[in-house]
Amino acid sequence: MRNDLMRFFCTAFLGVRVVASGSLHHVASTVKDALDDKDLGQLLIFDDSTGKQIDVDFRGKTDDVLQRIGEQFGDLPGTEVNDEPTRRVGRPKLGVVSGEVTLLPRHWEWLKSQPGGASVTLRKLVDEARRAVGEQSKIRESQEATHHFMTAIAGNFHQYEEALRELYAGDLNRFYHFIDDWAPDIRNYIKSLSAKAFTEGNS
Template identity: 75%
Template sequence: MSNTLPHIYCTAFLGVGVVASGSFQHVVTTVQKSLSDRELTQLLIFDDSTGKPIDVVFRGKTDDEEEQFGGASGTEVNHQSTRRVGRPKLGVVSGEVTLLPRQWEWLKSQPGGASVTLRKLIDEARRAGKKQSTIRESQEATYNFMTAMAGDFHQYEEALRALYAGDLDRFYDFIDDWAPDIRNYIKKLAINAFSEENGT
């Protein structure tokens, strides 16, 4: 049943060329219709969010497409959980904070007082942490795909070093002469791998 299909987006490669891209269901249907059985055995499908290959077992022209998902990509299909938290209407929770006297003095001297300042500091730290997490996830997805598809490409190791060093220009230079579909997909995976100051 189609509602049990993985809700992921992926890209299928035959050799160094893209043959289909989009939702999992679209990619599976497209490659089944357009490729021979021999070509299907050589096909590699990658999860667009993780850069990891997805194991798909093609069993002919079956309508039961959910059987074709091998589940080896490590992607969790169900991310939602129902959870109710008992909080006051304003969402404010009181708690205890232990600080040194000089820290309390600084907090109290800030506009809005200690509570407002603490909330601002926490929100800023959360935003910074989320940004770093996004960069790491993009780097990891790019690494996963490059390892699988470009490990023997010219300047592969140099490109990886530039990726983790956050050097966008050098990274693009190193992958510039790679197969176009490989290079373009790497750029797609690496879209959030570099900090804003090094971005395009």
């Protein structure tokens, strides 16, 4: 079995109960050996990183199931690829690249007045912007993963719509309030998926 299969983590639900979690290889093997065909037909497996449902064909023996999974998921999320060139011994290059920046005179005056000068200030501003964008991206991905799972398994639950609104509003306390009386396994999985969906001030 490919190593990347072992890094593709997921969780299997039978109704409102978690029956297996871990790598897709582990989950598929566990449920295939433990459940009958009727239960397997009702099983829902979710990708822990995206909250999306994973379709697995459980026909045949366990080896047949795992072989099909390997064929279906040729390149799975989490595959580690090392594209970096071999590093040479010696002093590393700083990687500074020069380029043209067009600004108004008042912008140049402000940059030159900052500690370290224009170049240092511009690099700091770019780094800060990259961090801000990265943080927003993590929030959005966590929201989307939570939304995928909630829609698939909790769409008819009490206060589903209210909880979804608070997820996107970024109100952690109210979000938790609306899912508080949901089945424990589902509630805990939602909390795991939504862990990065809220800013520090609301978490």
